[in-house]
Each structure stands twice: as C-alpha cells, then as structure tokens.
Amino acid sequence: MKLSNSFLRKWRFLLLLFVALLVVNLSHVQASDKSPPEDWQLQGMWAALDDSDPNVWSEAMKKMSEYDFKPVVEIPSERVEQIGKLLRDRNWRVRAAAATAIGQMGSEAKQFIPQLLQLFRDDNWRVVIQAATTVGKIGSEDKELIPQLQQLFKDENWRVRAAAVTAVGEMGSEARQFIPQLQQLLKDKNSDVLRAAATAVGNLGWEAKQFIPQLQQLLQDKNSDVRYAAAIIADEMGSEAVELIPQLQQLFSDRHSEVRYVAATAVGDMGWEAIELIPQLLKLSRDRHIRVRFAVIKTMSEIEWETQQFIPELEKLFSDEDAGVRRAAAWAMGEMRSETAKQFIPQLQQLFKDKDDRVRASATSAVGNLESEVKQLIPQLQQLFKDEDERVRAAAASAVDNLGSEAKQFIPQLQQLFKDEDERVRAAAASAVGNLGSEAKQFIPQLQQLFKDEDERVRAAAVLAVSNLESEAKKLIPQLLGLLNDENSEVRETTAKVLGEIGKFNTQQILQILNATHRNREQEAGLRFLAYFTSGGESNTITLIQWLGSPKRYPDQINNFREERSISREEGNKVLEIFADAWPNTENLEYLRPELKAQINKVVKKVNWQPEDITLLNKHYNNLEDEDIKAKIDALQTIE
The missing domain is CATH 1.25.10.10 (Leucine-rich Repeat Variant)
Known part of the structure; x- marks a missing residue:
C-alpha cells in the first residue's frame, strides 16, 4: 500500500x-x-x-x-x-x-x-x-x-x-x-x-490502568497511527495491560508491519497470561518482515520463562527450513535475558555452521549476550574469526565488544582482523578494541595505522575507539589533530567529538584546530567551539581564537557588514605579543599562517604606536619581513 x-x-x-x-x-x-x-x-x-x-x-x-x-x-x-x-x-x-x-x-x-x-x-x-x-x-x-x-x-x-x-x-x-x-x-x-x-x-506506570477501556477502543481504531500509539502504551504498561491481550492479538494480523511489531513486543512482558498466544506467535514468526519475526521470537522466549512447555517449539525455530526464521531466532537469542538464552546454546552452536552466511553472522552476534556462559563457546568463536564470509568475521569482532574480561582471549584474532581485506571487518575490529579496557593500549600502533585506512568507515571507527583509551588517548592527539583535515566529513566530525573528550589542550594544538576551520566550512562552528572548549578559557588562547580561525566577525569589526573600529595601543600591544608567541607554531599550518600574517598587518596599521613599541614591532618585522611594518619602525625611530 x-x-x-x-x-x-x-x-x-x-x-x-x-x-x-x-x-x-x-x-x-x-x-x-x-x-x-x-x-x-x-x-x-x-x-x-x-x-x-x-x-x-x-x-x-x-x-x-x-x-x-x-x-x-x-x-x-x-x-x-x-x-x-x-x-x-x-x-x-x-x-x-x-x-x-x-x-x-x-x-x-x-x-x-x-x-x-x-x-x-x-x-x-x-x-x-x-x-x-x-x-x-x-x-x-x-x-x-x-x-x-x-x-x-x-x-x-x-x-x-x-x-x-x-x-x-x-x-x-x-x-x-x-x-x-x-x-x-x-x-x-x-x-x-x-x-x-x-x-x-x-x-504513568501502574496508574495508566484507568486508561484500559479507552485503549481497548483505540487498539481497534481505523487509523494505524492510533493503533500503533495504543500498542506503545500497552508495551509501556507491561503486565498491567493483560486486559488488552485480545485486542493485541487482533493486531498480529494488522496490515502495517510496525503495528504488528509493537503488538508482538507488548505481549512479551505479560508472562503466563500470554501463553494462550503462543500458537498465533508461532504463525507470526514467519512474518514477511524480519523485524516482526525478531520481536515474535524474543517475545516467545520471555513468555516461556513462565512455563517450560513451549521450549521445544522455540527450539524448532533454530532449525527451520526458512533461513529468515533461523536468522530471527539467532538474533532474538541475542536479545533474550541471559538466563533464558543459555537454554538454547546447543541450537546456537549448530547455527555457527549454518550454510547461510547471514544466519551465521546473526548467531555470532548473539554470543556477546551470554555473559558467564560464553566460555564454552570460545573455541567456536575463535574459528568464526576465520569464516569465509566477511559479515561473520565482522560479527565475531563485534561480539568481543560485549564479552567483558573474556575479550582479552581474542586479542590475537583481533590483531589479524586489522589487516582483513574487508573494510567492515577492519571497522568492527577497531570498535572492539575500544572496549578492551587496559588491554587496549597495546593496539595503539594498529589504531595509528587504521587512521590512514583507505575506507572512511574504518578511519571513523578507529577514531571512536580512542575515546575509550582514557589516559592513553593523549598519545594519539597529534594524529587526531591531523584527521580534522580528513576528506570525509564523518571522520572529521567524529574526530572533533573525540578530541573534546580527551582534555585541555596547549596553544600549539589549538592552533591546529583553528587551521582546520579553513578546510571545513560546514563544520567551522563545531571546530571553533572545540578550540574554545579545550582552551579551558585561558585568556591569551581565547584572544587567538577570537582573531584567528575564520571567525564570523573579527574583533576589530563592529558588525557583520565588516565596519571596523580603531584599536588602542594597549590592546594592540597585548594582541601583537600573543601573535609573536604563536608565530613559530604556525610554520606548517598552511591556512592559519597567512591569516595570522594578515591579522598582524591589520593591527600594526590600526594602532598609534610609540617609540617604546619598536622592539615588539621588530619581532614581527623579523618574522614577516613586511615593508609596511618596516615603515612604521622607521617612522618611530625618527621620533626618538
């Protein structure tokens, strides 16, 4: 429709x-x-x-x-x-x-x-x-x-x-x-x-029960938005909504997949009261929309926790002839409570060898939810790191994310995946590293290599992994600052976010951020904020940020129409001293140095200098070799 x-x-x-x-x-x-x-x-x-x-x-x-x-x-x-x-x-x-x-x-x-x-x-x-x-x-x-x-x-x-x-x-x-x-x-x-x-x-929790008469009507409303909204309420109410089971059952055959999905999810918290729905849920487990199938199997697993009689029915889904059903069963296992999921470990082990690569990938992803039970699956999971299908290898790396202390056993496999030919696998391996705790620091050399990966998703994943390295992340600041100039906007945006989590920066590092604003016009505001934030409000650094990094309006401009104001000698001295200190750190900043030079010239021209300022002006003449500055100095020397 x-x-x-x-x-x-x-x-x-x-x-x-x-x-x-x-x-x-x-x-x-x-x-x-x-x-x-x-x-x-x-x-x-x-x-x-x-x-x-x-x-x-x-x-x-x-x-x-x-x-x-x-x-x-x-x-x-x-x-x-x-x-x-x-x-x-x-x-x-x-x-x-x-x-x-x-x-x-x-x-x-x-x-x-x-x-x-x-x-x-x-x-x-x-x-x-x-x-x-x-x-x-x-x-x-x-x-x-x-x-x-x-x-x-x-x-x-x-x-x-x-x-x-x-x-x-x-x-x-x-x-x-x-x-x-x-x-x-x-x-x-x-x-x-x-x-x-x-x-x-x-x-509202339990107080929502007084809405049940209305909800019974709304679940049958001709408007699918209304039915969906009412089903959402039923889902939020959990076991308090058992009186709505007949209406929710009707929604299992709703023509809108989102309504079927929410209805199936809603009955999952109703315990033994929903046992009567198992036959309809089994039928719905073959829904043409996989998200509905996922919800149904997860719901059935939650219902069966109240009674063991339907476990055989659930077990059959893991060996169903339809690969979509097997995949849904594997995915749902990853969403089950660990107490429930561990009953299906034998079936999950069979899915590791399934002929359908998507089923194997879903089964592999489910491993991370098994907590203490995962130990018995470690040998098989190690083999899945070598699976012929890239989705399975990526799923194996992703599963490591959730294995807690057991994850360190997979360090050798992760090191191999950093060199995998598939970019999704390399990205998943990078993401997994970020959750290895203290063990992650040994991967810093590999992350540095992934910063240069040809695929932007891998670079972004490697950058994101840095956010979990805690104090070790500071070692990667130079490379991260370089990635602010990456050709991909997602990489640049991720890098800026991670840099903002590392700590306070020094002036040289902030100058690199300001240099990046010239290459990233669409992210200019975010980068300028990053410079302010990581400066910690240090006065001289704030002055640099206000004068550099392509601000919307420079400090000597009165409004956005670029009307200019005069600069006092006191302000000029302060600004030029700060500029002189910053100059050596801009040598390799291709955009910021020309901007700094222009700002120095502007301040020199606008201030009514005195002979006492010759030493400061000479600093800038020696740096810029600018004839206008030399002319100012010569004029002041005649006054002396």
Missing part, C-alpha cells in the same frame, strides 16, 4: 516526538551518569558564548546539556541572562540549543518558563520539541506551571497541544495530575497530539 505524502509528514513528526521523549526518558534513567563540568570545561564553554557566531553559541549550549549543573555548579547571573536572551535568537539552532541548556540549570530555569511556553508556537518544530522537553523537566518541580499547561491542552493550534502533552510526558509519575486531560487528548483528531498523549500515558 502506498502511503500519502501527508501521512508521511505526520509520521515523521510523530516519530520525532517519540524519539525525543525516548531520549529524554533515558536521560532520566541515566541522570546520575552525568557529572558536573570541571572548571576548565566550564570556562571553555563560557568563552564560546562570547564568540561572534551564533552557531558557536549553539555548540556551546549543546555541550552544556551533557553535564549536571544542578548540585554544585554556580552559574554566573550574567551567563544565565545571556542564555535566556538566546531563546529569542533569529537562528533556530540557537533557540533550540538555548532551550536544551536551560533544562540543565536547576532552579535558575524557572524564570524562563514564559519564554519557553512561547516557543511552543515557534515556526521550527525542533525548537518546539526542545522547549517542551525542558518545560517538562522544570514542570515536575514547579506546581505553578500546571494550570498553564492545562490551558494549552485546549489550544486550537495542534502543535501547541502536542508540545504541551510532550512536556507532560517529561514529568513521569508527576503527570498523574493531568490524567483527565490526557483521557480527553486520547480522542484528539490530530494524530500527532494523540501520539504524544500516548507516550505520556505510557510513562
């Missing part, structure tokens, strides 16, 4: 809402994993907010969202005010990033609720979602917000209603006070609002 363009547009918006809420919900779970920024990191982020480019501000605020500011970090009041003003910036990326950053400010964030609510009407949907997410974070601690959100539920603009519901979905169990409104919104004519309401209801 061909879907209409309007349906697809709505589906994309729905998907975005769901993903945004999923990410945020995960962030609640992982909130304790966020740590406060170190002082040098904080100073680097503050410095970036003073750049002339709004896109650099956006990068800074995105970085802020990675840290926990609430318990111990005191945010200067002028910075709070500055970020608040950015909610009104012309650039949507800046508005969205500001909304995200405000969500990390704790009690300081409450003052921005009126502006955030205004952003619910923003023209850009990314801004709307970020604002809604932040309002939800604040709202769980601010009772005054409740009536405002309740009013927005009735807004005639569907985007505003969807944003308000998204905010409520952020509040977790606190959303219980909105239950009457959510019940009404589950009847909303706009599918986007309905989907957001469904996600919010799903976050």
Whole structure:
C-alpha cells in the first residue's frame, strides 16, 4: 500500500516526538551518569558564548546539556541572562540549543518558563520539541506551571497541544495530575497530539490502568497511527495491560508491519497470561518482515520463562527450513535475558555452521549476550574469526565488544582482523578494541595505522575507539589533530567529538584546530567551539581564537557588514605579543599562517604606536619581513 505524502509528514513528526521523549526518558534513567563540568570545561564553554557566531553559541549550549549543573555548579547571573536572551535568537539552532541548556540549570530555569511556553508556537518544530522537553523537566518541580499547561491542552493550534502533552510526558509519575486531560487528548483528531498523549500515558506506570477501556477502543481504531500509539502504551504498561491481550492479538494480523511489531513486543512482558498466544506467535514468526519475526521470537522466549512447555517449539525455530526464521531466532537469542538464552546454546552452536552466511553472522552476534556462559563457546568463536564470509568475521569482532574480561582471549584474532581485506571487518575490529579496557593500549600502533585506512568507515571507527583509551588517548592527539583535515566529513566530525573528550589542550594544538576551520566550512562552528572548549578559557588562547580561525566577525569589526573600529595601543600591544608567541607554531599550518600574517598587518596599521613599541614591532618585522611594518619602525625611530 502506498502511503500519502501527508501521512508521511505526520509520521515523521510523530516519530520525532517519540524519539525525543525516548531520549529524554533515558536521560532520566541515566541522570546520575552525568557529572558536573570541571572548571576548565566550564570556562571553555563560557568563552564560546562570547564568540561572534551564533552557531558557536549553539555548540556551546549543546555541550552544556551533557553535564549536571544542578548540585554544585554556580552559574554566573550574567551567563544565565545571556542564555535566556538566546531563546529569542533569529537562528533556530540557537533557540533550540538555548532551550536544551536551560533544562540543565536547576532552579535558575524557572524564570524562563514564559519564554519557553512561547516557543511552543515557534515556526521550527525542533525548537518546539526542545522547549517542551525542558518545560517538562522544570514542570515536575514547579506546581505553578500546571494550570498553564492545562490551558494549552485546549489550544486550537495542534502543535501547541502536542508540545504541551510532550512536556507532560517529561514529568513521569508527576503527570498523574493531568490524567483527565490526557483521557480527553486520547480522542484528539490530530494524530500527532494523540501520539504524544500516548507516550505520556505510557510513562504513568501502574496508574495508566484507568486508561484500559479507552485503549481497548483505540487498539481497534481505523487509523494505524492510533493503533500503533495504543500498542506503545500497552508495551509501556507491561503486565498491567493483560486486559488488552485480545485486542493485541487482533493486531498480529494488522496490515502495517510496525503495528504488528509493537503488538508482538507488548505481549512479551505479560508472562503466563500470554501463553494462550503462543500458537498465533508461532504463525507470526514467519512474518514477511524480519523485524516482526525478531520481536515474535524474543517475545516467545520471555513468555516461556513462565512455563517450560513451549521450549521445544522455540527450539524448532533454530532449525527451520526458512533461513529468515533461523536468522530471527539467532538474533532474538541475542536479545533474550541471559538466563533464558543459555537454554538454547546447543541450537546456537549448530547455527555457527549454518550454510547461510547471514544466519551465521546473526548467531555470532548473539554470543556477546551470554555473559558467564560464553566460555564454552570460545573455541567456536575463535574459528568464526576465520569464516569465509566477511559479515561473520565482522560479527565475531563485534561480539568481543560485549564479552567483558573474556575479550582479552581474542586479542590475537583481533590483531589479524586489522589487516582483513574487508573494510567492515577492519571497522568492527577497531570498535572492539575500544572496549578492551587496559588491554587496549597495546593496539595503539594498529589504531595509528587504521587512521590512514583507505575506507572512511574504518578511519571513523578507529577514531571512536580512542575515546575509550582514557589516559592513553593523549598519545594519539597529534594524529587526531591531523584527521580534522580528513576528506570525509564523518571522520572529521567524529574526530572533533573525540578530541573534546580527551582534555585541555596547549596553544600549539589549538592552533591546529583553528587551521582546520579553513578546510571545513560546514563544520567551522563545531571546530571553533572545540578550540574554545579545550582552551579551558585561558585568556591569551581565547584572544587567538577570537582573531584567528575564520571567525564570523573579527574583533576589530563592529558588525557583520565588516565596519571596523580603531584599536588602542594597549590592546594592540597585548594582541601583537600573543601573535609573536604563536608565530613559530604556525610554520606548517598552511591556512592559519597567512591569516595570522594578515591579522598582524591589520593591527600594526590600526594602532598609534610609540617609540617604546619598536622592539615588539621588530619581532614581527623579523618574522614577516613586511615593508609596511618596516615603515612604521622607521617612522618611530625618527621620533626618538
């Protein structure tokens, strides 16, 4: 069936809402994993907010969202005010990033609720979602917000209603006070609002049971979006949704594969109550969409944990004549609870020898989920590193990622895979190295070779592996800085991200970052932020960043129309001293040295120098051998 363009547009918006809420919900779970920024990191982020480019501000605020500011970090009041003003910036990326950053400010964030609510009407949907997410974070601690959100539920603009519901979905169990409104919104004519309401209801836990009568109707709705949203709620409710089993069973034959997938997943948490569905699930295990097959077999494994009588039926799937079913069985084993999965180890061992390479690859990938049971599979896994099919070898390398302390037994095999003829295998081997802990440092020479690999995926994987090397990563800074000039944008972007995780840089290293901005116009803002961030806010380095690296506006320019201002003698002396110290470090920087030369000439021309400055000017004349500088010196000498 061909879907209409309007349906697809709505589906994309729905998907975005769901993903945004999923990410945020995960962030609640992982909130304790966020740590406060170190002082040098904080100073680097503050410095970036003073750049002339709004896109650099956006990068800074995105970085802020990675840290926990609430318990111990005191945010200067002028910075709070500055970020608040950015909610009104012309650039949507800046508005969205500001909304995200405000969500990390704790009690300081409450003052921005009126502006955030205004952003619910923003023209850009990314801004709307970020604002809604932040309002939800604040709202769980601010009772005054409740009536405002309740009013927005009735807004005639569907985007505003969807944003308000998204905010409520952020509040977790606190959303219980909105239950009457959510019940009404589950009847909303706009599918986007309905989907957001469904996600919010799903976050209510056991309190969502009072929605079961409505859900029974919604699971039979003629609109597939509605059925899908209702099934999502049932999945979130887990065992509390057993009354919905008859309706979920009907969805096993839904014409939309995504609906079938969610329905199959939803019954997996219902334990013995779902045993009656085993015959239908067995039939669904042959669904034409492999993702549905994966979900079905995983669900069956979860149900059988309540009763052993269906294990023979599951075992048959591992030897089914259809390779797609065998592959689904192998993949599902990788997703099972380890207690369940270990019962199928004999069947998995048979799949290692399957004639279908995709089945062998799926079986190999499942090994990483077996925890303590993996020891008995080590000999076979070692053989799979030599499999004739590159997908199997890549899967073997990927499996090492999840083997914990057992992974070090595969070091010789990984070393061989670094030289594999297939780029996917080399990339998988590089990724595996990043998770070997202290053992990974012995692979540094191989990673350095992979930085020069002909395939961009391999180079990117090797760079990403560095992020797990901890203190050893500093040894690779020179090579990583070189990769900022890689021909592939993904490699450059990955490299910049990894460099930002290593630590504070010295001036010479930051000059290399600034040089890279000239070759990477599309990533210029990200690189300029990286320079600020890794500078730790050191004053002289910040001056260099403001004057070099192709800023949107140089410090001597008043506005973006390049109108210029004068430079005082005091400022000129400071800047030229910093430039003189930087000059030797730019010798091999093909783009930055010409820019530095131009900036030196500009400062020399704009300042009213005095004879006491001749020594400083001579430094630059000796470096540049520029006749204009010589003329300045000669003129000053006549005054003496």
